Amino acid sequence: MKKLLISCILILLVITGCSNSKESKSEDLLSLIKQKGEIIIATEGTWSPWTYHDESDELVGYDVELGKLIADKLGVKATFMEAEWDSLFAGLDAKRYDIVFNGVEVTKQRSQKYDFTSPYALIKTAIIVEGNNSLINSFEDLNGKSTANTLASTYATLAESYGATPTGVDDLSQTIELVLSGRVDATLNAEVSYYDYMAQHPNANLKIAALTEDASSVSIPLRKGEETESLMIEINRIIDELKTSGELSALSNKYFGIDLTQQ
Template identity: 30%
Template sequence: MKKGKKIAAIVLTSVLGFSLLSGCGSKDTVSAEAQFTKDKTLVVGIDNTYPPMEYVDKNGKTVGFDIEFAKAIGEKMGRKVEFVNSSWDAIFAGLDADKYDLVISSVGVNKDRQEQLALSNPYLANQQVIISSKSGKQIKSVEELAGKKVGVQVSTTSNDTCNYYLSKGIDFDLREYDGMTEAFVALEGGSVDCVVTDLVVGEYYVHKNTNKFVKTCDKLTNEPIAVAAKKSNQALIDKINPILEELSKDGTMTKISKKVFGKDLTQNIDTTLKGYDE
């Protein structure tokens, strides 16, 4: 989330647990003095179609959990934060091309991403869940996806999860949408029977639309959310991790989480990765 989200080839190796460390010894590693795309500015890539993590509100302002979180990081670093919007399927290519320093956009940690990106310690709990229409069929297991129309955001780990179960013989009609907003519009309108998405997104839509949506199946995967950088910018991730600890200890993370989700999803994060085939 995304979102847990899928990536092309960028690089990272990582150790499970609260410490996700990249490989060392790369000749491409950037020095601590050359970590940023702009002097005194932290440039952050986002996909602003993913409420409540990052989205454009009715006033045209980009808001959400990750926006406040990124600004808090910038404040601790003494740097202005600049956001660059990207479609999700292109966001990591932009990172690799140095269009921004970090992706702070609900990046779910999974084994593939541990091999492809430099990731921070997780800062938010997350998993893949099924959201059903309250007035429709309550889909309570992966097996019950059979014969249904299922909505996902394209190029996300939700998409990956659904494609995995399709490959295992559970036959359903997978509908891919460019943004999560479109997937939930489809669910509300009856174009799909359910949506597979990140817990953080599903909880938000259910909370905001208690008469329309309900979470009917959870923990298809476990994918805590982290800050992402390309491998050659591991020095920046090494600066981010102590800041995450500070933001947790001083209550900033809890405050943002309760404001956005109505609960604290930033403490006691389960960092044991669970994939769809485990």
């Protein structure tokens, strides 16, 4: 009877082990993406020229085109899901999205929670103010001032670190509107976003008051863990390939007018 019981336990252990092995393999994100034939990419769709809607209401931008290139090289379709900034990472955590593509800067705080791919862009942060503003000329001058930014963004956090009080906004247009109307003193944003806005609104009374000395890395965040390792390796390989071929530089010049891979 004991031998029979031991045999049954061993069989159950073997079955459980096989089951766990299959489950572990099925959790590999790259394998799941290839099985589905699509990669789910989260983005705002409101931050030109990274990700925005053109005159035909089509989702376009640097991140959108690069996301499609990466998907194509993975042999799958890129499916973009638009959401507000704060919910992009919540959706990534909940596994509603495979990756986030939204000009995400790498920070120490974010790196504690997410793994990041190789950088695909390098950007500086600008303090943007109304053209006649002479009170803000450095980041230290933000102390006691008001800024407009997406709350929980890198820019809002940086503004707060210098003593500013950020007001939450939904997109760049709303941000600039608050600055021009005098309802806030400044906004912090990517330098390239300022130049893109000015190219579309050449008469806007805006200027850059200051820039960060060092450029920040822009990368793709993934959930931490073994399930994303193979996807990370593959995306890094593709980014390196696009850099070597010059495609990434060409894409950057197309949307920003400069090569963000070389800053």
